[in-house]
Amino acid sequence: MARVGRRPGKVDTRAQILRAARAAFDEAGYAGTSIRAVARRAGVDAALVHHFFTDKAGLFVAVMELPVDPVPAERVAVAGGSSDGERVVEGFLAQWEQGPGPGGSFRALAQGICESPRIAERMRELLAEGTWGGTGHGREVERRRSALVWSQLVGLAWARYVVGIEPLASADRAEVARWVGPTIDHYARGGLPAGLRTPTGGPQVAEAGS
Amino acid sequence: MARVGRRPGKVDTRAQILRAARAAFDEAGYAGTSIRAVARRAGVDAALVHHFFTDKAGLFVAVMELPVDPVPAERVAVAGGSSDGERVVEGFLAQWEQGPGPGGSFRALAQGICESPRIAERMRELLAEGTWGGTGHGREVERRRSALVWSQLVGLAWARYVVGIEPLASADRAEVARWVGPTIDHYARGGLPAGLRTPTGGPQVAEAGS
DNA sequence: GTCTATAATCGGATAGAC
DNA sequence: GTCTATCCGATTATAGAC
Numbered sequence: 001m002a003r004v005g006r007r008p009g010k011v012d013t014r015a016q017i018l019r020a021a022r023a024a025f026d027e028a029g030y031a032g033t034s035i036r037a038v039a040r041r042a043g044v045d046a047a048l049v050h051h052f053f054t055d056k057a058g059l060f061v062a063v064m065e066l067p068v069d070p071v072p073a074e075r076v077a078v079a080g081g082s083s084d085g086e087r088v089v090e091g092f093l094a095q096w097e098q099g100p101g102p103g104g105s106f107r108a109l110a111q112g113i114c115e116s117p118r119i120a121e122r123m124r125e126l127l128a129e130g131t132w133g134g135t136g137h138g139r140e141v142e143r144r145r146s147a148l149v150w151s152q153l154v155g156l157a158w159a160r161y162v163v164g165i166e167p168l169a170s171a172d173r174a175e176v177a178r179w180v181g182p183t184i185d186h187y188a189r190g191g192l193p194a195g196l197r198t199p200t201g202g203p204q205v206a207e208a209g210s
Numbered sequence: 211m212a213r214v215g216r217r218p219g220k221v222d223t224r225a226q227i228l229r230a231a232r233a234a235f236d237e238a239g240y241a242g243t244s245i246r247a248v249a250r251r252a253g254v255d256a257a258l259v260h261h262f263f264t265d266k267a268g269l270f271v272a273v274m275e276l277p278v279d280p281v282p283a284e285r286v287a288v289a290g291g292s293s294d295g296e297r298v299v300e301g302f303l304a305q306w307e308q309g310p311g312p313g314g315s316f317r318a319l320a321q322g323i324c325e326s327p328r329i330a331e332r333m334r335e336l337l338a339e340g341t342w343g344g345t346g347h348g349r350e351v352e353r354r355r356s357a358l359v360w361s362q363l364v365g366l367a368w369a370r371y372v373v374g375i376e377p378l379a380s381a382d383r384a385e386v387a388r389w390v391g392p393t394i395d396h397y398a399r400g401g402l403p404a405g406l407r408t409p410t411g412g413p414q415v416a417e418a419g420s
Numbered sequence: 421g422t423c424t425a426t427a428a429t430c431g432g433a434t435a436g437a438c
Numbered sequence: 439g440t441c442t443a444t445c446c447g448a449t450t451a452t453a454g455a456c
Binding site for chain 1: 430431432433434
């Protein structure tokens with residue numbers, strides 16, 4: 001009874017720093033965000049940030065850990081049986097369009113990857129680890145498919161959020177998904193035996209599954 | 211006669227700064243490169259760089275102006291009649307693999323775009339202006355095609371050069387081109403009338419009409 | 421046009437007291 | 439766990455002498 005609503009004293013400082021850092025990275029990017037600024041925003045001291053996350057890259061990696069997973073969409077695309085490209089694209093985009101800034105998190109992530117080799121490496125790990133669930137056959141091909149899917153998704157996000165190329169920047173998610181979906185399908189499960197083939201051919205072939 | 215071989219006294223200082231800046235950006239990225247470092251490298255004073263290019267972003271934009279054109283490949287893809295996707299991809303990659311660092315220029319460019327809105331805007335301009343040569347019909351569609359092509363190309367470069375995702379990072383250019391080429395073809399001239407269609411299907415649909 | 425010197429900040433990181 | 443104080447390094451930008 002008395003233990004029910006136990007308020008976590010001061011447990012939230014770390015999480016608070018994380019939230020502040022995430023917001024700051026979203027707004028100002030990786031280089032544009034200082035540890036001091038994060039601390040100020042979180043209402044704590046800068047040294048605290050340090051002794052929690054060691055250094056700036058560590059903080060960034062920690063921030064990226066939980067809230068936004070850069071891979072799940074891709075995971076779905078390759079591993080899941082229902083590789084509906086459109087859904088994958090829409091989900092991928094939706095994930096980055098939660099916060100206030102339009103795709104601010106993506107910009108921050110991209111910036112971080114550019115600047116810190118450590119972050120880039122962390123991304124590689126994430127990608128590699130999340131790629132194939134249990135399928136042991138055709139490792140090489142699966143890896144290739146996964147990489148190709150990811151390349152298109154990341155390029156799309158880049159065009160939409162960072163550079164702002166029209167009509168990709170302003171179009172509806174659903175519309176963009178319609179444009180890019182087939183490519184994802186192609187990469188994820190299109191036939192590319194050896195000499196390669198052209199894109200899937202999808203819907204026009206009666207029930208394309210799914 | 212006497213004027214033939216006139217050596218340009220000290221005309222090369224500006225160009226020298228540009229070369230130095232380009233090399234520096236390639237190696238250390240945008241944020242990692244200081245104006246001072248550029249000046250040191252060029253053998254001139256930092257103030258000179260300033261009074262030539264105003265600020266860091268200006269220098270970067272100037273650097274990007276001439277040596278590497280981020281769009282020509284795409285221009286070929288959309289405008290040129292011979293929209294050979296594979297060629298486009300290979301040309302695009304080859305362009306970034308000239309210098310010492312593997313794709314260092316791309317990383318630098320990406321970093322610059324991330325950080326400086328001004329650079330991002332400059333990129334937007336470049337993209338927009340280089341997109342359609344003289345074709346006035348189907349502006350909207352052409353723009354979309356162009357944007358999609360660019361999204362895939364940039365995503366590929368990102369995966370290959372910046373993050374280093376395998377097998378995209380180590381594979382031969384030609385091989386990567388074989389993987390991605392069909393997608394470029396699809397975006398550049400695949401049929402997507404209104405309700406959209408799925409990837410080209412290319413060869414199997416006789417003359418796709420364009 | 422070119423460079424020296426310096427101003428004015430601001431960044432990350434550490435040591436050590438509460 | 440938390441914060442104060444501080445070191446040290448680097449950067450942009452400017453003022454002004456040759």
